[in-house]
Amino acid sequence: MAAFVWLTILTALxxxxxxxxxxxxxxxxxxxxxxxxxxxxxxxxxARRAVQRQIATMxxxxxxxxxxxxxxxxxxxxxxxxxxxxxxxxxxxxxxxxLLSETAWAKRDVMQIVNGNRNWNGSINGVSPSYLTIRDxxxxxxGPFTQADLDSAARVxxxxxxxxxxxxxxxxxxxxxxxxxxxxxxxxxxxxxPKGQSAQGSDQDDVIFxxxxxxxxxxFGTLFLGSVGGIFASTERVDDLPEAVEQIREIIRMxxxxxxEQPDDFTIRTQVDIGKVQQGTSQTLTVMxxxxxxVSLLVGGIGIMNILLVSxxxxxREIGVRMAVGAKRRHIVVQFLIEAMxxxxxxxxxxxxxxVTGAKLTTVIAGWPTIVSGAVIAAAFGFxxxxxxxxxxxxxxxxxxxxxxxxxxxx
Amino acid sequence: MASLISCRDIWKVYRVGEVQVEALRGVDLTxxxxxxxxxxxxxxxGKSTLMNILGCLDQPTRGSYxxxxxxxxxxxSDRLAEIRNxxxxxxxxxxxxxxxxxxxxxxxxxxxxxxxxxxEQRLQAAEALRRVGLSGRExxxxxxxxxxQQQRVAIARALVASPTLxxxxxxxxxxxTRSSEEIMEILQGLNRExxxxxxxxxEPDVAAYASREIVVTDGRxxxxxxxxxxxxxxx
Numbered sequence: 001m002a003a004f005v006w007l008t009i010l011t012a013l014x015x016x017x018x019x020x021x022x023x024x025x026x027x028x029x030x031x032x033x034x035x036x037x038x039x040x041x042x043x044x045x046x047a048r049r050a051v052q053r054q055i056a057t058m059x060x061x062x063x064x065x066x067x068x069x070x071x072x073x074x075x076x077x078x079x080x081x082x083x084x085x086x087x088x089x090x091x092x093x094x095x096x097x098x099l100l101s102e103t104a105w106a107k108r109d110v111m112q113i114v115n116g117n118r119n120w121n122g123s124i125n126g127v128s129p130s131y132l133t134i135r136d137x138x139x140x141x142x143g144p145f146t147q148a149d150l151d152s153a154a155r156v157x158x159x160x161x162x163x164x165x166x167x168x169x170x171x172x173x174x175x176x177x178x179x180x181x182x183x184x185x186x187x188x189x190x191x192x193x194p195k196g197q198s199a200q201g202s203d204q205d206d207v208i209f210x211x212x213x214x215x216x217x218x219x220f221g222t223l224f225l226g227s228v229g230g231i232f233a234s235t236e237r238v239d240d241l242p243e244a245v246e247q248i249r250e251i252i253r254m255x256x257x258x259x260x261e262q263p264d265d266f267t268i269r270t271q272v273d274i275g276k277v278q279q280g281t282s283q284t285l286t287v288m289x290x291x292x293x294x295v296s297l298l299v300g301g302i303g304i305m306n307i308l309l310v311s312x313x314x315x316x317r318e319i320g321v322r323m324a325v326g327a328k329r330r331h332i333v334v335q336f337l338i339e340a341m342x343x344x345x346x347x348x349x350x351x352x353x354x355x356v357t358g359a360k361l362t363t364v365i366a367g368w369p370t371i372v373s374g375a376v377i378a379a380a381f382g383f384x385x386x387x388x389x390x391x392x393x394x395x396x397x398x399x400x401x402x403x404x405x406x407x408x409x410x411x
Numbered sequence: 412m413a414s415l416i417s418c419r420d421i422w423k424v425y426r427v428g429e430v431q432v433e434a435l436r437g438v439d440l441t442x443x444x445x446x447x448x449x450x451x452x453x454x455x456x457g458k459s460t461l462m463n464i465l466g467c468l469d470q471p472t473r474g475s476y477x478x479x480x481x482x483x484x485x486x487x488s489d490r491l492a493e494i495r496n497x498x499x500x501x502x503x504x505x506x507x508x509x510x511x512x513x514x515x516x517x518x519x520x521x522x523x524x525x526x527x528x529x530x531e532q533r534l535q536a537a538e539a540l541r542r543v544g545l546s547g548r549e550x551x552x553x554x555x556x557x558x559x560q561q562q563r564v565a566i567a568r569a570l571v572a573s574p575t576l577x578x579x580x581x582x583x584x585x586x587x588t589r590s591s592e593e594i595m596e597i598l599q600g601l602n603r604e605x606x607x608x609x610x611x612x613x614e615p616d617v618a619a620y621a622s623r624e625i626v627v628t629d630g631r632x633x634x635x636x637x638x639x640x641x642x643x644x645x646x
Contacts, residue, residue: 003529011512018511321507324468325568326496326524328489404468408507 004331005338012339015311016346023343026307029300030347030387031354034380037293038355041376043362044285046369051278057195057204058271059135061238063100063245065089065231065252068266084265087212087226089255090128093233096251099244100233104131105212107229109220113208114180115167122163124181124208126215132158134234137209142175142190145211153213157186160207161194184218186210241270297383301391304343308336308395319399320407329400336399340392341385348384352377413480415575415607416442416465421474423460423630434460435471436630442609444575447602449621450611457630459580462611466499466578467491479575496524500569502598504581506561508553514540514564515549521572539567543597559590566597570606577601579610583617595620 016023067085087105094103106127113120125131132144137158145156159167159174168174174188195204216225235244245268252266312319319332356377359370423435434457442448452458463469464476467483468491476483479498483491495501500521508517518536527535540549543563553561562582569577579598583591599620602608610621618624619638626634 003532004523004526007523007529014511317507318509321509322520322524323492324466324495324501324507325521325572326492328492328524330489331524405463408468408503 005334008335008338009342011335012342015339016342022307023346026303027300027343027347027350029296029303030344030384031300031351033293033296033300034348034351034384035354035358036296037289038352038372038376038380039358039362040289040293041286042355042359042370042372043368044282044289045371045373045376046359046363048279048282049371050369051282052275054197055271055275055278057136057198058274059234060271061235061241062134062271063233063235063241063248064269065233065248066267066269067227067229068264084256085228085231085252087228089252090228090231092255093231093248093251097233097244097247099235099240099247101236102130102134102232102234104128104134104232105228105230106131106232107212107215107220107227111182111219113163113167115177118167120163120166122160122166122206122208124210124215124219126212126220127209128212131232132209134232137195138193139190140193141173142188144190145209150211150213153217154211155184155186155214155218156189156211157181158190158192158209159188160192160205162203162206163208164191181208181210182219238272241272245270297387300347301344301387304340304388305391305395307343308340308392309398311339312336312395312399316402316407316410319402320404320410323402323404324408332400332402333396336396337389337392340395341388344384344388344391345381348381351384352380355380413477414441415444415446415479416440417477418465419475421461421464421471421476423457423464423469424472433630435464437474438627438630438632440625440632440635442607444607445602445605446607446623447599447621448607448609448623448625449618450609450625450627451613451615451618452627453613456627458611458627460630461627462578462580462609465576465609466501467494492524496521497572498575500566500572500574500577502562502565502569502577502579502582504584506553506558506565506585508561508564508568510554511552513550513552514545514556514567517553517564518567518571520568525572536567536571539571540564542570543567557590558586559593562586562590562594563597566594566601570601575607577606577608579608581612582610583612583614591617 065085090103090105093100104127106125108123108125110121111124113122113124128150129145129147139158140161142158144158145154148154149156157179159179164174167179168177174191177188178185179188180186192205192207192209198204210219212228233244233248235241248268249264253264256265258265322332322335356372359372362368363370418438418440421435421438421440422433425432425434438461450458450461460469464471467478467486470486471484474484478494483494486494509520515533515536518539519532522532522535537546537549540546543566545560545563545567548556548560553564556564577598582594582598586594595617598608598610608621610617612618621638623637624634625632
């Protein structure tokens with residue numbers, strides 16, 4: 001049987017090599033289908049990986065609580081505009097939710113920062129020290145501020161890469177320098193390592209961190225002391241996130257004296273929620289992609305079936321001879337199936353080649369990240385095989401059903 | 412010992428639309444191992460139908476056909492394919508070689524379906540080509556060979572399987588006189604080595620090589636006589 005299959009493959013290759021143009025045109029559908037799938041999936045995977053990386057820059061297992069919309073006499077305020085969340089809420093969560101490994105609070109505003117004759121408008125964030133742990137910020141030089149700095153409302157600042165580049169000369173060491181935020185002098189004690197774009201597209205490195213107490217007392221001039229722009233927390237394990245979110249919701253509702261039907265006056269989001277939005281988009285794309293690819297592969301398969309039917313007719317006498325010298329029906333079926341699969345697999349292999357090349361070219365020319373995975377290549381290959389098998393069945397059966405006498409006499 | 416071929420009251424009826432055509436109408440025929448038989452008859456006489464049935468390419472509508480002691484009538488197609496593969500060699504008027512395929516591979520074909528190892532197939536096919544005088548032409552395509560040579564490849568293909576019965580349907584119909592003589596001498600040679608040969612023809616010159624002549628007319632055997640076979644050139 002091995003010799004039979006091997007010789008049949010060789011025969012198929014020879015038959016296909018005889019009509020090169022016909023073979024090439026027949027394979028084209030499969031080549032385009034498989035090539036498109038490989039290229040698109042590679043680009044999609046690359047994009048997904050980039051988004052995942054961006055989401056990972058948020059930190060690890062992060063939960064964010066924002067103050068919600070307040071409704072005053074039927075007029076809704078803007079999201080985050082209320083002062084419903086407080087430091088006391090955060091401290092209470094820290095005490096009552098053991099699932100939370102870290103809890104922090106923050107408040108931000110955009111203000112002018114001055115260093116000598118340079119100035120920059122940046123996002124000033126007053127944060128409690130564990131905020132840096134939750135968001136996984138690391139330092140290129142210097143280090144974080146401490147609980148003591150928070151307690152004493154110290155005038156120390158951590159600056160992001162973008163801020164450092166705009167306030168300091170290249171090569172100048174920011175750590176130790178004194179900058180002014182709203183005319184209040186701050187000593188720079190750390191420069192943050194770059195994170196790049198966030199999943200929403202904003203520059204995460206355009207940032208300054210100062211102790212929360214310093215921010216609210218000396219810079220922002222807050223009306224309500226203790227109000228925060230957001231509470232940040234994290235859990236040890238990603239599986240703990242839903243449970244932690246429920247507990248946080250209950251505690252804050254209790255603290256805010258919200259009764260049964262009253263809506264939350266705050267919003268809770270986790271890193272997983274944010275990831276899901278991105279995944280939803282890429283899933284829609286994937287479904288569309290597969291719809292297009294299946295149409296193209298279907299057309300390719302029909303092309304193969306068509307050309308095989310022609311081939312069966314052209315080679316009726318040959319089929320008759322083969323039957324006369326002892327080919328059983330299954331030999332004839334296998335011969336034409338192998339021919340179909342040779343066509344589709346060759347087409348698939350070419351498609352893989354074009355797809356991978358296309359993906360690489362996209363990276364080189366457009367600069368998009370692409371990931372060519374072995375699994376996709378294997379799936380494309382397997383799929384071409386199945387197409388050959390499926391669309392080869394009918395012509396093969398037609399050939400095997402021939403009557404040897406009629407086949408031998410066929411002109 | 413049982414006869415190689417034993418046909419009893421063989422009928423073959425075709426239905427063409429509303430009309431029934433009786434191609435064979437009760438043929439009785441016995442052929443012994445080692446005979447050289449010429450089946451003669453005009454076109455439409457039923458000799459080709461008889462040949463197809465004897466060659467297990469077709470089944471009789473009625474009657475019994477024993478080949479080498481086994482009842483062939485009513486066999487399944489796979490079993491018939493096996494019998495054709497192991498016991499019968501075919502030579503056709505139009506050679507019926509597979510185009511753009513070498514002589515060697517054409518001659519290999521029956522062994523290919525027997526599932527022999529590739530090396531064994533090649534050896535035996537090369538030997539069969541040698542026996543018909545085509546050594547050195549193993550890798551020629553049919554189109555590169557003369558008609559006589561193509562028919563010799565076809566004979567090599569028929570005898571590579573060491574069949575007990577060689578069936579030749581108008582083997583010289585497409586050949587010139589000289590090639591015809593060559594082909595008939597090869598068949599006669601194979602017969603002398605013990606192979607049973609049946610030649611279907613309408614040419615008395617060809618039939619003259621046989622030792623027995625059967626005439627078929629209107630689906631019946633009308634004459635069956637032994638002959639002194641013609642000696643080939645050089646004998």
